[in-house]
Amino acid sequence: xxxxxxxIMRGELPAKKIYDDQDIFVFEDIRPxxxxxxxxxxxxxxxGLDKASAEDAEIIGKCHLVAAQIARxxxxxxxxxxxxxxxxxxxxxxxxxxxxxxxxRPLGWPPG
Ligand code: 5GP
Ligand code: ZN
Numbered sequence: 001x002x003x004x005x006x007x008i009m010r011g012e013l014p015a016k017k018i019y020d021d022q023d024i025f026v027f028e029d030i031r032p033x034x035x036x037x038x039x040x041x042x043x044x045x046x047x048g049l050d051k052a053s054a055e056d057a058e059i060i061g062k063c064h065l066v067a068a069q070i071a072r073x074x075x076x077x078x079x080x081x082x083x084x085x086x087x088x089x090x091x092x093x094x095x096x097x098x099x100x101x102x103x104x105r106p107l108g109w110p111p112g
Pocket of ligand 2: 005044045046096
């Protein structure tokens with residue numbers, strides 16, 4: 001699959017890997033927007049949340065649980081955010097499903 005995140009997961013492009021299991025790959029965002037900014041990516045190529053189906057429910061849930069564990073490990077549980085940008089209007093720029101985990105600084109609401 002000629003997709004940026006599929007290529008990263010295959011090791012064809014470098015990334016700072018944080019976690020890897022049979023279903024999920026996690027790495028540091030190249031342009032961090034907070035002291036912790038990691039991307040939690042299902043290994044299955046799903047273009048975005050809007051393209052996910054019922055069979056993806058388990059992996060989507062697992063992405064969130066991995067995010068919560070990383071937040072625990074990094075001691076950012078005072079306040080963190082998990083975000084799916086869905087569609088160009090929300091800033092999605094890579095069309096392989098990925099959950100952003102942001103934390104380590106105060107996070108305003110609503111987001112921009
Ligand atoms: P989106 O805008 O689709 O919600 O999120 C894509 C994210 O991927 C952005 O936060 C962007 O900084 C990150 N990103 C884009 N290209 C690369 C890359 O080559 N390596 C890494 N580690 N992150 C990337
Ligand atoms: Zn992909």
